[in-house]
Amino acid sequence: MMHSEYPELTEENNATIPTLKNKLLKSRSIIITGKINQQLAEKVISQLLILQEVNMDPIKIFINSQGGHVEAGDTLHDMIKLIKPEVIMIDTGWVASAGITIIAVSFTQTLSFSLTSKQNPAP
Secondary structure: OOOOOOOOOEOOOOOEOOOHHHHHHHOOEEEEEOOEOHHHHHHHHHHHHHHHHHOOOOEEEEEEOOOEOHHHHHHHHHHHHHOOOOEEEEEOOEEEOHHHHHHOOOEEEEOOOOEEEOOOOOO
């Protein structure tokens, strides 16, 4: 039985414990780090849809990715635009390639040691 509007994450023994992922969801924060791929896109989209279902408060996305699968990046870009809550994008490191596509939806804040890098097409 759920006692919260957020899904509880549990250990294998089914004891409900506070976890980092659960705390991040409750704070309406999503982290995108590493290579962009279909699995990461599915995870982030699921989190976005869960948070939209809970309420319309802003969602923070922290991104540090050097890129990856273009279509997965495009899918994340479109889903971030589609959901109703405001999405605050925070660049937390090196963001390039497919990562730029994602952060371009709602680029809000860059941290002091962040670097964004766009690839130029070959002539």
